[in-house]
Amino acid sequence: MPDVYAPLQIKEGELIMDADRMVLNAYDASAVEEALVLKEKHGGEVEVVCIGPAKASETIRKALAMGADKATHIIASGDEEYDSASYAKILSAFFKDKEYDVIGLGKQSQDTDSGLTGSMVAEHLSLPYTTNAVGLEVENGNLVVKRQGDSGQEMIELPTPCAVTCSNDMNDPRIPNLKGIMASKRKPIDQVEISSLGIDETELQADTKVTSYEEKPARQAGKKYEGEAEEVAREVAQLLDTEANVL
Amino acid sequence: MSTILTYIAISDGKLKRSSLEVLSHCKSLADAAGASCEAVVIDANASSFIEGIQKYGASKVHVVEDPIFKNHMNTPLLKALSKVMSSINPSVFAFASTEGTKDVLGALAANQNAAVIADVASFKLIDGGVTAKRPVMAAKIMNNTEAKSDKVLVSVRSGSYDLNESPESAEVVNIDFSMDDSEMKSTLREIISASGDTIDLNEAEAIVAAGRGVKDEDGKALISELASVLKAGIGASRALTESGVYDPSLQIGQTGKVVSPQLYIAVGISGAIQHVAGMANSKVIVAINKDPDAPIFEVADYGIVGDLYKVLPPFIEEIKKIKS
Ligand SMILES: Cc1cc2nc3c(=O)[nH]c(=O)nc-3n(C[C@H](O)[C@H](O)[C@H](O)COP(=O)(O)OP(=O)(O)OC[C@H]3O[C@@H](n4cnc5c(N)ncnc54)[C@H](O)[C@@H]3O)c2cc1C
Ligand SMILES: Nc1ncnc2c1ncn2[C@@H]1O[C@H](COP(=O)(O)O)[C@@H](O)[C@H]1O
Numbered sequence: 001m002p003d004v005y006a007p008l009q010i011k012e013g014e015l016i017m018d019a020d021r022m023v024l025n026a027y028d029a030s031a032v033e034e035a036l037v038l039k040e041k042h043g044g045e046v047e048v049v050c051i052g053p054a055k056a057s058e059t060i061r062k063a064l065a066m067g068a069d070k071a072t073h074i075i076a077s078g079d080e081e082y083d084s085a086s087y088a089k090i091l092s093a094f095f096k097d098k099e100y101d102v103i104g105l106g107k108q109s110q111d112t113d114s115g116l117t118g119s120m121v122a123e124h125l126s127l128p129y130t131t132n133a134v135g136l137e138v139e140n141g142n143l144v145v146k147r148q149g150d151s152g153q154e155m156i157e158l159p160t161p162c163a164v165t166c167s168n169d170m171n172d173p174r175i176p177n178l179k180g181i182m183a184s185k186r187k188p189i190d191q192v193e194i195s196s197l198g199i200d201e202t203e204l205q206a207d208t209k210v211t212s213y214e215e216k217p218a219r220q221a222g223k224k225y226e227g228e229a230e231e232v233a234r235e236v237a238q239l240l241d242t243e244a245n246v247l
Numbered sequence: 248m249s250t251i252l253t254y255i256a257i258s259d260g261k262l263k264r265s266s267l268e269v270l271s272h273c274k275s276l277a278d279a280a281g282a283s284c285e286a287v288v289i290d291a292n293a294s295s296f297i298e299g300i301q302k303y304g305a306s307k308v309h310v311v312e313d314p315i316f317k318n319h320m321n322t323p324l325l326k327a328l329s330k331v332m333s334s335i336n337p338s339v340f341a342f343a344s345t346e347g348t349k350d351v352l353g354a355l356a357a358n359q360n361a362a363v364i365a366d367v368a369s370f371k372l373i374d375g376g377v378t379a380k381r382p383v384m385a386a387k388i389m390n391n392t393e394a395k396s397d398k399v400l401v402s403v404r405s406g407s408y409d410l411n412e413s414p415e416s417a418e419v420v421n422i423d424f425s426m427d428d429s430e431m432k433s434t435l436r437e438i439i440s441a442s443g444d445t446i447d448l449n450e451a452e453a454i455v456a457a458g459r460g461v462k463d464e465d466g467k468a469l470i471s472e473l474a475s476v477l478k479a480g481i482g483a484s485r486a487l488t489e490s491g492v493y494d495p496s497l498q499i500g501q502t503g504k505v506v507s508p509q510l511y512i513a514v515g516i517s518g519a520i521q522h523v524a525g526m527a528n529s530k531v532i533v534a535i536n537k538d539p540d541a542p543i544f545e546v547a548d549y550g551i552v553g554d555l556y557k558v559l560p561p562f563i564e565e566i567k568k569i570k571s
Contacts, residue, residue, distance in 0.1 A: 004385045004520075015388070088357065112383050113501065114365050115438060116353035118320075123354035128432035130321065131350045139280065144436070149319055150258050150346045151447070151496055152440035156320075158433045167487070168502055169495060197303030205523065208394045216382065216389050219291060222548035229557035234548050237565035244511040244531045244548065246453070247477075247569055 001025050001111045013212030022052075024059045027106025029066075029173035031166040032134050035104050036067045036174070041137050042099070045069045051069050051090050053078030057189065064184035065176030071189045074197075083206035088120030090204065093197040096123060100161055102143055106133050107165040118165035129163040130156045248404075250285055251277045252337035252543025255300055257290040262299050264342035264450045265405035272408040273341050274304040280372055285309065285341065286417075289327050293316040294465065297419055297430075304413035309335065309420045322432045326352045327424055329358050334422070337398070339377060341370075344402040344505070345449070352402055357379070362396035366505075369408075370401050377401055385501055386524035405449040406507025406528055410486050448499065451480035453510040455528070456499055459486035460536065460555050462517015469491070470514060471557040476566050482526075484516045500525035512558050535559070 024032075035046045048063040051074040057194050060071045074090060076082070082090075095103060103122075108115035110192065115131070122129030134153065135146035143151040145164055147154045158164070178182070195201070226234040241247040253270040258264040266269060270286055277284035286305040288296050293312040300308050315323045328351060342348040344366045356363035362376070368389065370379035377397040381521060382404075383390050395403075436523050448454060455474040461467060472483045483493035485500060491497040499506055511529035516522060518534070518541055526532070527546055534547035544550040552560055 004387070008384060008388070015390075021384045043458065044299070047466045083355065084353065085363070093310060107256070107502075110501075112381075113386075115349050116356065116363060116365055119351060119353035120357040121355040123325075128322075129354075133290045134477060145352075146434065146439075148346065148495055151445070152438045153495065154319065154438055155436040156433050159435055162433075169498070177311040207396050208364055208392050211378070211391045211393050213383075213388055213390045214389070216527075219532075220444075220548075221545045222532075222550065223350070224539065224552055226545055226552040230561045232551050232553060233560075233562035234565045236551055237562050237569065239549060240510070240533070240566075241569045244510075245530050247566060 002108055004110050009050035010213045010215060011089065012242065013214065015213040019173065020055065022055055023061055024062045025106050025110050026168050026173075027108060027166055030168045030170050031104035031106055031173060032063045032066055033171045033173040034166060035102075038138060042177070047071065049074065049091065049094060051076055051087055051194075057221060060189055062176065063130060064187045064189075064211050066174055067179040068187075070187055072192055074192045074194060075190050076194065078203070081206050081209060082210045084114045084116035085120060085208075086204045088117045089199060090194060091117070091121050092198045094192070095121070099202050100195065102160060103127070103163040105163065105165045107167050115165070118163060122163040125163070127163045128158045130158060130163075131165040132167050134165050134167050136164065136170070161190060249280075249282045249338040250335055250366070251341065252331075252335055253284075253286045253295065253305070254340065254342045254348070255286050255288040256343055257288065257296060257343065258447070260345070261290070262296055263343055263345060264410070265403075266343065267300075267303050267410055268405070268408040269299050269341050269343050269403045270300070270303045270305060271411035272403070273338055274413060275410065276372055276547055279476050283307070284432050285337070287331050287335075289316055289324065289331075291315070291358070291502070297417075301417045302412050302414055303415045304415050306415060307420055308417045311422045311424045313424045313426070317424055318435055318438060318486075319347050319350070320348075320431075320433070321350045321354070322430065322436050323426050325354050325358065326426060326430070328355050330424065331422060332359050332361075332398075336438050339372070340398070340400050342402040344404050345475075352400060356400050359398060359560070359568055361398035361400050362394035363400040364392050364394050365402050367392075367401055367403055367407075370403065382524070385520045386527065387520065404505050416505065419518045427538070436531045445494075445496070446480035448480045448497065448504050448506050451506070451508050453477045453479035453512075454482045454499075454506060454508045454529070455512045455514065456482035456484065456516060456517030457487055457493065457514050458484040461492070462488065465510075466556065471564075471565070472510065473559060476563055476570065477510070479510070479512075480508075484522050513543050513547070514559070516543055518546065
């Protein structure tokens with residue numbers, strides 16, 4: 001996805017930013033990290049899948065450099081106007097006849113915060129799933145997920161195969177070291193065309209469309225009170241009562 | 248006549264105010280469009296909430312009551328929502344954007360072949376669908392997103408709309424529901440709740456939020472005292488939920504909760520974009536930080552530059568005086 005920290009500009013409703021700055025979504029980095037931890041504990045293989053234009057291969061390398069074993073790059077031209085539903089359909093078509101224990105996804109894309117793809121994939125594939133995972137364990141072949149709910153955390157046990165969407169509160173993704181980066185260059189990236197996945201491409205047409213971008217109504221920075229702590233503290237408390245009316 | 252349906256979320260045995268905000272908005276949209284405004288509540292004690300919902304102007308309240316809904320689990324919730332959608336066939340189905348909603352929204356859209364726009368700041372009807380404003384790029388900017396479909400799901404950030412009472416003696420429709428154990432795809436083993444009576448941050452009128460500047464028990468005690476004087480909820484930055492100083496449920500921001508209280512006091516929080524994404528819609532923002540260049544001051548109405556350990560005691564004392 002595009003780097004949310006890259007400088008951006010809006011011109012006549014269009015978003016202009018450096019399209020070459022593609023990064024691994026932070027929530028997906030957490031999903032990769034957790035997969036690697038599970039592999040270290042329980043064995044198995046970690047495979048990453050990404051739908052994206054040619055330049056997404058750098059992002060895929062990053063996951064391989066972290067330690068994933070292999071990758072599939074589902075090639076998109078970059079001109080399609082896909083939404084979460086389109087990506088979910090492509091991913092589901094890809095996974096349909098594959099064998100896997102767990103499909104790990106990010107809980108949301110950092111740029112759009114949609115948070116839809118994971119449960120869509122689970123529904124298409126009729127998989128047990130949970131979202132917003134902050135911890136994963138394997139017990140007796142089942143995945144035990146700690147999920148951050150509205151108030152407390154829920155411990156949920158899922159039989160495999162299953163899907164789980166990951167929060168970045170789960171872990172600190174490792175930074176690839178030189179050895180990992182070198183090794184990643186030798187790891188296979190399987191390239192797949194969307195047309196080979198047996199989906200009716202009209203099905204991929206997005207139901208939702210971004211029509212324009214705009215600035216957020218800006219918040220005016222207010223006043224800064226500097227000086228003797230006791231004095232400014234009392235002054236601001238007074239103002240919250242008399243000026244802001246919030247006490 | 249088309250139907251605009253609102254899902255009324257129940258959390259910890261209470262009506263979620265954020266879903267009543269959504270219902271208030273849907274009522275005005277329905278009135279303007281000549282559509283029917285209806286609501287659905289799904290809970291172990293669903294019928295006990297009917298009266299509370301009726302105040303907000305739905306013409307029908309659909310009720311799904313079953314013990315299985317005592318705790319949030321996505322399999323039964325999804326089954327109930329799918330059944331409700333298939334039978335009511337709403338043109339728009341609106342939700343408050345809670346963690347419970349986020350858990351099922353995509354799956355429901357896939358199941359019902361509906362278009363979906365998640366986590367919007369506002370939405371309205373257009374010819375053949377819905378258009379919404381969404382914060383994107385870590386809430387730095389907004390986009391306009393259109394969904395053209397005869398079935399659109401939309402989830403709305405809390406605090407986006409005001410509550411608006413418009414009593415109507417809504418008709419109550421009970422919807423049958425049953426679920427076999429064999430249909431359950433996963434098992435809820437236990438719920439780990441934050442200790443004590445915490446205030447729901449989505450509904451709090453005031454929030455005191457602590458960041459890494461709050462370093463020890465003394466700092467936490469000051470935060471608790473300020474919160475108690477203001478009857479405020481306590482929130483935290485990721486720095487403090489990650490390190491276990493505060494419960495993860497209290498995290499505010501892009502990963503955590505999006506809040507919009509009347510008063511937000513950020514104590515020892517730098518103001519990273521991911522934190523600001525969750526609190527920039529608060530009405531009045533106060534920041535206490537010893538670094539005069541901290542980015543939090545760019546969004547604060549009142550910025551106090553100083554050491555929180557020195558600022559908070561007189562600040563609390565003064566507020567106590569004002570309150571008494
Ligand atoms: C994808 C993603 C999602 C994220 N989601 C969230 C989220 O939901 N919520 C969130 O909060 N963060 C989130 N973050 C993390 C975010 O980027 C910051 O790291 C985090 O908000 C920092 O927390 P902080 O302000 O408490 O700590 P710091 O940035 O370390 O700031 C501490 C501040 O305290 C001040 N200070 C220190 N001592 C004192 C004192 N004695 N008196 C007064 N001031 C003092 C310092 O001047 C400093 O400004 C996310 C990051 C990513 C990548
Ligand atoms: N193009 C894609 N390729 C691979 N995974 C994706 C893609 N788009 C979305 N996902 C997955 O779906 C998650 C949530 O996406 P979203 O619905 O956009 O918030 C992401 O964190 C990814 O794990």
